[in-house]
Amino acid sequence: MLTIGKRDASGTTAGEADHEPRVAIGEEDGVLGCAFSGIWTTRTVALVDADMRKIEKRSGFKTLALDVSKIEKMDTAGAWLIDRLVSAFEKKGVEIQMQGQSEIASILLEAVGEAVRREPESGPVRPPNIVIRALEAVGRRVYEMRDDFLASMNILGATIRGAQMKLGRGHAVNPAAIFNQIDRMGVGAIPVVVLMSAIVGAIVAQQGAYQLSYFGADIFVVDLVGVLILRELGVLMTAIMIAGRSGSAITAEIGSMKMREEVDALKVIGLNPIGVLVFPRLVALVIALPCLTIIANFAALGGGILAAWLYSDIPPAAFIDRLRVAIDLSTIFAGLIKA
Incomplete structure (x- = not known):
């Protein structure tokens, strides 16, 4: 008591x-x-x-x-x-x-x-041997990959369905939300994209000029910078920076909305959360990423021009003239298609 x-x-x-x-x-x-x-x-x-x-x-x-x-x-x-x-x-x-x-x-x-x-219901469990542990780890990883794939397909399908519902009702598309996301994920990312791309372009030009100088082929640093930046590095650096900057911001924003039950509130008032939250961001990324790739290409080429001028005494005019010979439209579009 x-x-x-x-x-x-x-x-x-x-x-x-x-x-x-x-x-x-x-x-x-x-x-x-x-x-x-x-x-x-x-x-x-x-x-x-x-x-x-x-x-x-x-x-x-x-x-x-x-x-x-x-x-x-x-x-x-x-x-x-x-x-x-x-x-x-x-x-x-x-x-x-x-x-x-x-x-x-x-x-x-x-x-x-x-x-x-009280005695334990079962005796001590013997640890499995190394082969079983390895197979167990592989199997668990395969199941995790399967779950991640199904979750990704679920999100992709819901996004496509949300876009279909939005586009099927033209009045439901909110241009203001799309332009707001373009401003946040595109315009807001320009400074960091320009800075990192210019540095990468300068490093590629500097290292290329240093190695090619042994063969007396300094002018070919223009070909190296042009093809490498326009085909691969420009879009790659842009995608990495957008994924790190905008991707983490989107995850944190939607996660906090989920925690505060704002996503459930959208369902209660009859709105599709995918159409309201995911569709504007998806459209904004589709528009902003190619534009940022073009800006990154120009910034990287600018860094390459400066590095080639300082390390190989290639003036900007000669760099641009050689660049016209080294690249063509297929080189430019190869990178933009990846974006």
């Missing part, structure tokens, strides 16, 4: 302070007797824990006699402390004699003892 009383500064009730748990010890003819008294609850058992541990270390007795008749109140913490003492002497082969316990105390002590001594 839960009792409530006036508490002192230590946090114990007045009754508990007057009836602290105690252990009286007696020895006679190979019998160790322990008489418990007071209140044995969670709040008070810490007072006798050290004494109980000292008793557990004693040896040279054939019988342990426990008297719990004077315990005024006991919970599972007190029962566990007594059961720990019993277990310690049972391991030493000492006979245990319990006396003075009430029916409720017997039930509590028995329940705590069963819980402490």
Whole structure:
């Protein structure tokens, strides 16, 4: 039964302070007797824990006699402390004699003892050998890839369906949302795209000029920069920066909306979350990525022109003249198609 009383500064009730748990010890003819008294609850058992541990270390007795008749109140913490003492002497082969316990105390002590001594339902699991562990890891990874693929296809299908619903109802397409996303993901990314592309173009030109100078073919650095930037690096650097900048921003934004249940609110008012949240961003990326690729190409070529001028003494006019010979429209469109 839960009792409530006036508490002192230590946090114990007045009754508990007057009836602290105690252990009286007696020895006679190979019998160790322990008489418990007071209140044995969670709040008070810490007072006798050290004494109980000292008793557990004693040896040279054939019988342990426990008297719990004077315990005024006991919970599972007190029962566990007594059961720990019993277990310690049972391991030493000492006979245990319990006396003075009430029916409720017997039930509590028995329940705590069963819980402490409960054997695991199954024996220890042997770790599988290295082959099984490797196959298990591969299988788990395959299942994860399958789940990721299905989730991606689900999102793609929902996006296409949302776009179909939007385009099927021309009045439902919101140009303001699309232009807002173009401004955030396209225009806002121009500074970082220009900076990184110019640096990459300058590095490619500098390293190419350094290596080609051994063969007296410095002018071919223009071919290297032009083809490499327009076909591969321009669109690649743009995609990486957009994925890192805009992709993480989209994930964080939609994730926070999901956490605040704004996505559920859209469903409640009859709007398709894919059409409202995903479709404008998808259209904005489709429009912004080729434009950013063109800007990145010009920035990288500008960095290449500057590096070639400084390292190989190729003036900008000569660089541009050679660039016209080195590339054609197929080179330009090869990169734009990838965008």
